[in-house]
Amino acid sequence: MRRLGRHVADAYRNLRHGGPDVIREFLSRAYFGTVPSVDPDPVYAEDWDLLIVLDACRADLFDEVVADGSYDGLYGGESRISAGSTSTEWIEGVFGDADPDDLRDTAYITGNPYSESHLDEEAFGLVDEVWRYAWDDELGTIPARPLTDRTIAVGRERSFDRMVVHYMQPHFPSIPDGDRDTGVTLDEFGDESMSVWEELRFGQRTESEVWESYRANLEYVLDEVQLLLDHVDADRVVVTADHGNAVGEAGLYGHAEGVALPCLREVPWCKTTATDRRVHEPAQYDATATSGTTAARLKSLGYA
Numbered sequence: 001m002r003r004l005g006r007h008v009a010d011a012y013r014n015l016r017h018g019g020p021d022v023i024r025e026f027l028s029r030a031y032f033g034t035v036p037s038v039d040p041d042p043v044y045a046e047d048w049d050l051l052i053v054l055d056a057c058r059a060d061l062f063d064e065v066v067a068d069g070s071y072d073g074l075y076g077g078e079s080r081i082s083a084g085s086t087s088t089e090w091i092e093g094v095f096g097d098a099d100p101d102d103l104r105d106t107a108y109i110t111g112n113p114y115s116e117s118h119l120d121e122e123a124f125g126l127v128d129e130v131w132r133y134a135w136d137d138e139l140g141t142i143p144a145r146p147l148t149d150r151t152i153a154v155g156r157e158r159s160f161d162r163m164v165v166h167y168m169q170p171h172f173p174s175i176p177d178g179d180r181d182t183g184v185t186l187d188e189f190g191d192e193s194m195s196v197w198e199e200l201r202f203g204q205r206t207e208s209e210v211w212e213s214y215r216a217n218l219e220y221v222l223d224e225v226q227l228l229l230d231h232v233d234a235d236r237v238v239v240t241a242d243h244g245n246a247v248g249e250a251g252l253y254g255h256a257e258g259v260a261l262p263c264l265r266e267v268p269w270c271k272t273t274a275t276d277r278r279v280h281e282p283a284q285y286d287a288t289a290t291s292g293t294t295a296a297r298l299k300s301l302g303y304a
Contacts, residue, residue, distance in 0.1 A: 038260060041080040043240075044098045050155075050234035050274060051164045052225055055087065055112060056171040056255060057218060057241035061211075062268035065218050071226055073272040074239060082243050085264035086257045090242035091118045105161035109151050111142040111168040112242075125160050131168075133287045140173050144224035149282030155232040156276070165228070166242070169221035172196045176216040197254035200247070207247060214245070227280060234274040241267040 043051070054062075063076030083093025091114060095103065100123065107126040108115070111134075121127040134146035144167050151165040169175065172195065196213070199205045225239060244264045246252035255264055 038081050038265060040083040040093060040265075042097065043080075043083070043094045044102050046238065048236045048238040048271075049162060050151075050232065050237045051162070052228070052237065052239045053164060053166040054170060054218070054221060054225075054239065054241045054268075055166065055168045056243060056245050057268060058244035058263055059241075059266045059268045060263075061170070061215060061218060061244075062239075062241070062270070065215060065222065066270070071222050073229060074222065074225070074270055075272075076268065076270070078269045078271070079266050080240065080269040082241070082265050082267045084257070085243050085255050085259045085261070087112050087114050087242050088118050089257060091115065095119065095123070102162070107154050107158065107160040107163045108166070109147060109154060109163065110166040111144075111147050112166050115166075126154065126158065128154065130285070133285055139175060141171070141175070142168050143175060144169055144221045145283075146285060148224045148228045150285070151228055152231045152276075152280070152282045155234075163232075163234070167221050167224070170214055170217035172214070172217070174213040174217040174220075176220050177213045195254065197245075201253045211247065214247075229272065229274040230277050231280050231282075232274045233276045237272045237274050239268060239270040239272065243267065 059076075059079040065071075066074045066076050083090045083097075091112075095108075098106075103123045104125050106124055107128070108119075108124050109126075109128045109130060111131045113131050115121075115127065115129050115131075119127065128150055130146050130150050131142045135142050147165055147167050151163065154160075155163060174196075196205065196210060200207065200210045229237065243255050244267060245255055246259075246261060246263050249261060249263050252259065252261060
């Protein structure tokens with residue numbers, strides 16, 4: 001019922017901006033939010049030492065970007081069913097269902113602010129909420145490098161059976177394109193500013209423009225993944241995502257909670273290895289240097 005209420009609120013807002021066409025989106029959200037959900041593939045049942053989580057990365061986009069072999073050790077073609085269509089569902093589904101002993105031997109290094117409200121920090125061997133001290137207010141997100149550096153440092157300085165690093169890209173805003181949510185007119189004052197998905201929905205951007213921006217953001221974070229794979233020791237590495245994005249499928253855009261749509265639930269599952277070549281030295285970060293609130297950071301990412 002709570003999910004349906006959120007869909008109604010979103011539809012009302014979209015109707016103000018986009019007209020009757022958004023009724024299709026509301027009906028799609030309602031339908032895909034009530035149809036029986038596909039059972040997720042259990043992440044902790046798989047064999048991995050390092051899990052690299054890309055935020056909001058579609059499996060087909062990942063396959064497209066790595067297809068030309070530009071990224072050593074990264075290959076497409078394999079996927080899994082995610083625990084949800086949003087980060088909160090993924091966090092709760094993956095870690096909430098995990099064996100307590102497995103969590104105690106896990107280090108979670110994250111750039112996703114939802115860790116504050118959807119994670120039991122005491123259950124883990126280590127939780128490093130990098131977003132608290134490395135958020136970039138000008139970008140409106142956390143860049144990938146602090147996550148890379150902290151994972152390298154934890155891998156060298158600590159000993160855990162498993163490490164999970166949760167990057168915020170390719171989730172919008174797109175760092176290479178300098179992509180930010182636009183401001184509002186006087187008539188729109190009081191509403192949340194439009195996200196890239198709303199701009200696409202309302203015809204202010206084309207699908208090809210959004211896809212290229214989305215792709216550029218994935219290429220940006222995969223460069224960091226390559227750096228990480230060259231500076232951490234892990235025999236069994238998996239590159240995956242918490243969820244995908246809808247780009248107009250069934251009239252939907254972005255990612256909404258509880259929507260059982262393949263483009264949202266199907267995520268990449270790329271198996272590879274990592275070896276520390278000891279060339280890159282990770283930067284040091286001041287964990288006390290925080291700015292802004294969690295709510296403000298989530299708003300920058302397009303959440304109400």
